Amino acid sequence: MRYFPLTDTDREEIRKSIGIKENKELFADLPREKIYYSLQDFPSALAEDEILKKFKEIAKKNRYGEYLSFLGGGAYNHFIPEVVDHLSGKGEFVTPYTPYQPEVSQGSLQAMFEYQTMMTMLTGLDVSNASLYDGGTAAAEGVLLALRKARKKRILIAANLHPEYIEIINTYIRNLDYKAEIIGFDKDKGTVDLNELEKKFDDKTAGIIFQSPNFFGVVEDSRKISAFAHQQKAYAVQVIAEAMSMAFLTPAGQNGVDICVGEAQSFGLPLGFGGPYLGFMAAKKEFIRQMPGRIVGQTVDTKGDRGYVLTLSTREQHIKREKATSNICTNQAWCALRAAMYLTAMGKKGLREIAKTNHLNTAYFVKESGKFSHVNVKYKKNFYNEIVLEIKNTTLEDFTGKLEAEGILPGIPLNWFSPDMEDALLVNFTEKHKKKDIDRLIAAIGELQ
Amino acid sequence: MKKLPELIFAAGKEGKVGYAYSACEFGDDLIAVDAEHLRQDIEDFPQVSEVEIVRHYTNLSHLNHSVDSGFYPLGSCTMKYNPKINEKIAAFEEFSAHPYSPHHLVQGNLEVIKDLEEWLCKLTGMPAFTLTPAAGAHGEFVGMQIIRKYLSSKGEPRKIVLIPDSAHGTNPASAHFAGYEIKEIPSNEEGILDTAVVKEHLNEDVAALMMTNPNTLGIFEKNIVEIAAALHENGSLLYMDGANMNAFMGIVRPGDLGADVLHLNLHKTFATPHGGGGPGSGPVGVAAHLKEFLPVPLVDENKDTKQFSVRYFNEGIGRVKNYYGNFLVLVRALVYLYSLGRENLDKVAEDAVLNANYIRKKLEPLLDLPYKSRTLHEVVFSDKNLNVKTLDIAKRLLDFGIHPFTIYFPLIVHGAMMIEPTETESKETLDAFIAAMKQVLQEAAENPEILENAPHHTPVRRLDEVYAARKLIIKWQKEENN
Numbered sequence A: 001m002r003y004f005p006l007t008d009t010d011r012e013e014i015r016k017s018i019g020i021k022e023n024k025e026l027f028a029d030l031p032r033e034k035i036y037y038s039l040q041d042f043p044s045a046l047a048e049d050e051i052l053k054k055f056k057e058i059a060k061k062n063r064y065g066e067y068l069s070f071l072g073g074g075a076y077n078h079f080i081p082e083v084v085d086h087l088s089g090k091g092e093f094v095t096p097y098t099p100y101q102p103e104v105s106q107g108s109l110q111a112m113f114e115y116q117t118m119m120t121m122l123t124g125l126d127v128s129n130a131s132l133y134d135g136g137t138a139a140a141e142g143v144l145l146a147l148r149k150a151r152k153k154r155i156l157i158a159a160n161l162h163p164e165y166i167e168i169i170n171t172y173i174r175n176l177d178y179k180a181e182i183i184g185f186d187k188d189k190g191t192v193d194l195n196e197l198e199k200k201f202d203d204k205t206a207g208i209i210f211q212s213p214n215f216f217g218v219v220e221d222s223r224k225i226s227a228f229a230h231q232q233k234a235y236a237v238q239v240i241a242e243a244m245s246m247a248f249l250t251p252a253g254q255n256g257v258d259i260c261v262g263e264a265q266s267f268g269l270p271l272g273f274g275g276p277y278l279g280f281m282a283a284k285k286e287f288i289r290q291m292p293g294r295i296v297g298q299t300v301d302t303k304g305d306r307g308y309v310l311t312l313s314t315r316e317q318h319i320k321r322e323k324a325t326s327n328i329c330t331n332q333a334w335c336a337l338r339a340a341m342y343l344t345a346m347g348k349k350g351l352r353e354i355a356k357t358n359h360l361n362t363a364y365f366v367k368e369s370g371k372f373s374h375v376n377v378k379y380k381k382n383f384y385n386e387i388v389l390e391i392k393n394t395t396l397e398d399f400t401g402k403l404e405a406e407g408i409l410p411g412i413p414l415n416w417f418s419p420d421m422e423d424a425l426l427v428n429f430t431e432k433h434k435k436k437d438i439d440r441l442i443a444a445i446g447e448l449q
Numbered sequence B: 001m002k003k004l005p006e007l008i009f010a011a012g013k014e015g016k017v018g019y020a021y022s023a024c025e026f027g028d029d030l031i032a033v034d035a036e037h038l039r040q041d042i043e044d045f046p047q048v049s050e051v052e053i054v055r056h057y058t059n060l061s062h063l064n065h066s067v068d069s070g071f072y073p074l075g076s077c078t079m080k081y082n083p084k085i086n087e088k089i090a091a092f093e094e095f096s097a098h099p100y101s102p103h104h105l106v107q108g109n110l111e112v113i114k115d116l117e118e119w120l121c122k123l124t125g126m127p128a129f130t131l132t133p134a135a136g137a138h139g140e141f142v143g144m145q146i147i148r149k150y151l152s153s154k155g156e157p158r159k160i161v162l163i164p165d166s167a168h169g170t171n172p173a174s175a176h177f178a179g180y181e182i183k184e185i186p187s188n189e190e191g192i193l194d195t196a197v198v199k200e201h202l203n204e205d206v207a208a209l210m211m212t213n214p215n216t217l218g219i220f221e222k223n224i225v226e227i228a229a230a231l232h233e234n235g236s237l238l239y240m241d242g243a244n245m246n247a248f249m250g251i252v253r254p255g256d257l258g259a260d261v262l263h264l265n266l267h268k269t270f271a272t273p274h275g276g277g278g279p280g281s282g283p284v285g286v287a288a289h290l291k292e293f294l295p296v297p298l299v300d301e302n303k304d305t306k307q308f309s310v311r312y313f314n315e316g317i318g319r320v321k322n323y324y325g326n327f328l329v330l331v332r333a334l335v336y337l338y339s340l341g342r343e344n345l346d347k348v349a350e351d352a353v354l355n356a357n358y359i360r361k362k363l364e365p366l367l368d369l370p371y372k373s374r375t376l377h378e379v380v381f382s383d384k385n386l387n388v389k390t391l392d393i394a395k396r397l398l399d400f401g402i403h404p405f406t407i408y409f410p411l412i413v414h415g416a417m418m419i420e421p422t423e424t425e426s427k428e429t430l431d432a433f434i435a436a437m438k439q440v441l442q443e444a445a446e447n448p449e450i451l452e453n454a455p456h457h458t459p460v461r462r463l464d465e466v467y468a469a470r471k472l473i474i475k476w477q478k479e480e481n482n
Helices: A008-018 A023-027 A048-060 A082-088 A106-123 A135-150 A163-173 A194-200 A222-231 A243-247 A285-290 A317-323 A333-369 A396-405 A435-446 B050-061 B084-090 B107-124 B136-153 B170-177 B195-201 B224-233 B288-293 B327-363 B390-400 B427-446 B465-471
Strands: A154-158 A179-183 A205-211 A235-240 A259-263 A279-283 A296-300 A306-310 A375-377 A386-391 A424-428 B128-130 B160-164 B181-185 B206-212 B237-242 B261-264 B284-286 B298-302 B307-311 B379-381 B417-419
Touching (some): A008 B327, A008 B427, A023 B327, A048 B084, A048 B107, A048 B327, A082 A333, A106 A243, A106 A279, A106 A296, A106 A333, A135 A154, A135 A205, A135 A235, A135 A259, A154 A163, A179 A194, A205 A222, A243 A333, A279 A285, A296 B465, A333 A375, A333 A435, A396 A435, B084 B327, B107 B327, B128 B288, B136 B206, B136 B237, B136 B261, B136 B284, B136 B288, B160 B170, B170 B181, B181 B195, B206 B224, B327 B379, B327 B427, B390 B417, B390 B427
Parallel strands (some): A154 A179, A154 A205, A235 A259, B160 B181, B160 B206, B206 B237
Antiparallel strands (some): A259 A279, A375 A386
């Protein structure tokens, strides 16, 4: 076996050295009747060429790639420059552990420091951690951070948050002494119902978590929501599921948001059937000591030279155990590295251009689909790169089925998530859709009049 | 000597670009967002050319120690070799489908999930698995939630989780976030849990015991079967932390030892890379009576049609992560298992344990070994009787191109040095490590300043962690860093 460097002679020498005759003696503390069970049920080892063939065959059973897809909903198909795959694939980045010995980990650490810097620039907030698992768990950690910092027990959750994120938040807080309440949305605008927000806020409420652009793709009035939370001495937590929007829309910090969390898969990570992705968290400075996850700080060595280390570890589980701010240990460092590479490659100009292209492609569809009466874009203003499309003349199933037969996946049926959701499709456009792709979608929809 | 490159922000200059992507086909007249929502600038964001990006990160990569560059015996982290074929297959474009794709278009991906679940079930003796948890600690949290939901369904969730004093910090933190109080219980002079001590702590409030096996001393918890029976009699459950599964994969099944819940770390035992701190994957296996409490989504196979489908709703703990977990990590682990096959599954543990025992044998004359029980995958020495601290030894090892062992953990060992070589190291590498340790310990005796001032040959010298926490410079800023 090519992964085992010991030879039979080495093994014999080691056995002799440690004073045993056969390997079985290594496991003498294990229950004798339970060890060395039969492995005959497992498949036989495959050679490298056989493995390649086997997995190519499995991969070919996926036919998603043959379709023109407009699926989004928290997972977006953006272009990834070649430098990202090339550089992030280096063994020196792929195969180290968490940088516990900083003197031999400066590569990962400086890259994380640069990642943190770029995330603060994008969110307009003071501080960023080095990553969380994904958008949904980042939203849950954002809720816990607000509750901890406010020392209150109640949180409000906007109903137009990504439904998976709401489920994850519920799982995270269910067994803790906290209460969550849902705030509805304005059925005409698709945005948080500010009247209901006002009614449901009380002095026991730690804050509101809302998403912008929200799950329906609509930009919220973050400024108003934040101002309202602050009046109540509570916090505004903004979720961003489409990180690309940050380069096009006013940053969270500028709108007064206290904590910004979300999903940064759009920054250089492939769709990958949903993972690994990249959870992010940025916040105002006052939250730093309550934040979950790794944080990299700049320091000096004994010669006074610049270097980087993991810092504020007194927040973390290996020091604080059950009193830690989170149980998180291994998270998504390599994904954050890819994000740093992606953002560096795109740079200020590229990121802003691509972010705008996403919006303009979407706007083109909204304009063109306006000529149809059998479909309707529900929220025609202040969308970013995703829209809700109502189907008027047939069932959702019939509509998507017919388009699929044309080689098009037109969007995510919203009734998938819950019966309370709109009976419509969530349709996403990125820079990878060209005018001819959008025209093809329009034409195919036209055929269904 | 290798030096840190300048921060990328310092190299930025108006007019430099690092990408080329086809231009947008539409004009700004289509913008449908109110002006007040439009961003004006991203101040100080990088502006560099492609060659500068490549050199920046290539130079950064040279500052890292990694499994690909040398020995990495970080205890309880299982820093084994990460096969390259796994990376290639995980990058197959066909695997990178959208997670909300119609299921009939992603049958290959669902097959990967189901197949890996079956491998893990058979390897552990646990009847069902979820592959969604993103890392070991996430798996612990999920496992404890399952326990809580199960006990609630029986009447009440109970209050306390017992955790041995040798446990990793994630155990108490995870149990806490599942709503439990923690009661720490002592291990005995052999370094393991006594059945009698566990029994003393059992009462109607105890929900579960979290046991790492083999534990963080590299010792098998040999009372596990008895302890499991005592727990079950008390209506409590046994959570087994399988972070150290590399010690006995293919040798014994945790399900046969009485574990009710088990998590594995694919980024340890199953050879997926650590990536400098993730992404990992922490699948959770459960006993038959806990199956219905697994998180969603769940993949089902119709054995007749060979078609796979997905369940999004059940009576379980709900959702713990977006989509299907860290899917591309799952692909890597499955490739690894097929590469091993039945011929090699038990050889992993055998070689890993041989290597650890060889290191123990060679270093035992030089270092204090606080627990003398039989060593499995790792061995823990103490800095007792030395005139230098564990930290100094660790820093000096860096000068030999060796990543040090885990230090100061477990907490029950004074100045712990926790050494886990894994099965993917040659005897020559072990001998070189042993020789380096001998030299370092000789230096410690003769000239301890060499250690206290170490490392000497790394890109930076010993870093001031206190300064970092006090100054708290956690991002680049134009004024501060220029």
